[in-house]
Amino acid sequence: MALPAPRTYVDVHILQTVPPANLNRDDQGNPKEAYFGGVRRSRVSSQAWKRATRTHFTERLPAQDLATRTRRIGGALAKRIAAMTDLDAEAASRLAGALLAPLKISAGKKEGDTAYLFFYGRRQLDAVAALVGDRATELVALDEEELTAEIKQLSVQKEFSTGHPMDVALFGRMVADIPALNVDAATQVAHALSTHAVELEFDYFTAVDDEQEKGEETGAGMIGTIGFNSATLYRYASVGLHQLVDNLTDQEAAVTAVEEFMTSFARSIPSGYGNSFAHRTLPSLVAVTVRSDQPVNLVSAFEEPVTGSTGIAAASASRLAHEHARAASCWGDTPDFTAVCHTFDTTGDTAKLLEHTFGEALSFPRLLGDLRAHLTDPLKQAAR
Template structure:
């Protein structure tokens, strides 16, 4: 049975440039006929994956890189006591069965491959006892000797939580594809937002006092915004990606909830110190379909002298109520964390505000019950 966990976040950010385009301009989008501040889904997924390492052992996670051959060679050299050249030969031969296109640089693939560090360890497990013999073979004999190494099977099973959540697409090897259990929307401001410019100068500390000129002059573009962020996790797909391991699926959901909610893209972080915490978090558990509530802000919110946040919370709650009453898309569970002063008469729709750790515990307990009764 399908089960979706929808994550909705309203978050204000001060002057910042979280996610810029090739010209250095904060990314934007037109929605509701006006320009909005935008943070791409890729930027927040990257921030979320990076935050995983603070929540679980990094050695259990995946990595996305062109350097799978070099990483495997490092593990072979470390565990088998081989020299760098012999380790590289063995690694290249083992991975040749994948048939992935070579990149422009030596020992790199043509594109990024997302895989688990533990999966590399299991590849080494399969050949560790035979490494001294393999290193002594010529290239033709080595290629023949490693044909039985289960490379595709090893990379196709036992996925780490980040691969299970975000999926993997391998154009050359569809059999290695992993359907993502998570979708992340581009974050949009709930209101119209303009790009502004910070003109700055820097003084050369070693210039004589009478030299009043600047050592450097420049500009940096920025925006400030109240952002609506949305992600959804398909628990059924997550469980499947993790080989039916209920405990692993619930733990992956817990890690995702914490990381997605509390992470922040780092663009121009030193210049703006923009890291804030969410102003509202609402999580719904659904058996019907994911529901992105960005339509609450198709008509851009205006401040009217009272700020943007409280109005954004009210519009979000009203849209959540509309999707329930008008379309019959009723969540099985709704749990929220917010400042009750912002919600006003909409608090009943959001449910009573609970501390963030309690929200995570409530959602993961509901997910466990749901998975246990439907699988």
């Protein structure tokens, strides 16, 4: 019998410089901010970057291997049933409602909606629909009492409790009404925070009415403002490999999920006002540490805001390296694995400091390959 996976945390530290942008709006439509170290910082919420990461998954992975988060699970299930049977929409909707009824998910304000977003795997929903696929015509002919009795014998809750897709395993699922359907998240994502102080700025814009211009009229067809800022952001996330193994019940799949998360977390960016600012960039640094004690966020490196005229990103990278070294020295915690990918001049002081702290600079694919090799060996040992 395989032993539980050893406690293993994969910490991801990213520095990314973003030009004028409004990645993540507050209730006033301006970029989100936070006070840290006594000054105003640019902030991007963890929810926004998790959403961007999940969206990036869809660009690279088969749709059926991923999950959907929605209040409209009843409608989605009805479509699945209609697609695999000869039932019309009304009959399929009745069967879908009957299948979901035993779960006792609170109903939302709109008919057919649940009270909260439900995060389910697309293959899980297919499996639930398949429970009635062969008997659909027989079941819809039953009255409500008979149909309810038949549905109770089916393994609806089991189908939602097993075979979790990668994104549910990574980000977890909370179902207040049905604790048995909860999935503990394997991933923690911090709010991205600028390493330096920022000031909110406003873009005053006008739009010209093309037809008005033809008539030689003056004045703008539209006037408005958009809040923005620019920042070098420190981004941090931690993946508990042991929790991933538990959620996916497959060690190889768990390591692959770490790789997929790393790729999408590093390459994704929230899309707010993307057409107005074209703000997509790639990180200037991605550092990875693998630990067996606890996740360690290194944001304290920037409690004193970074300043200087020689480059905020390079100064931030140096701060990060120093903070990692100080934490390891003070607490006596030596990571099991470290690796770094960065874009700084390999002959400069910043690159030398990063190499001394995290190891030689690697390409991102090489970093992922080395990480996979490190994670796979301990898991194989645990399985013996």
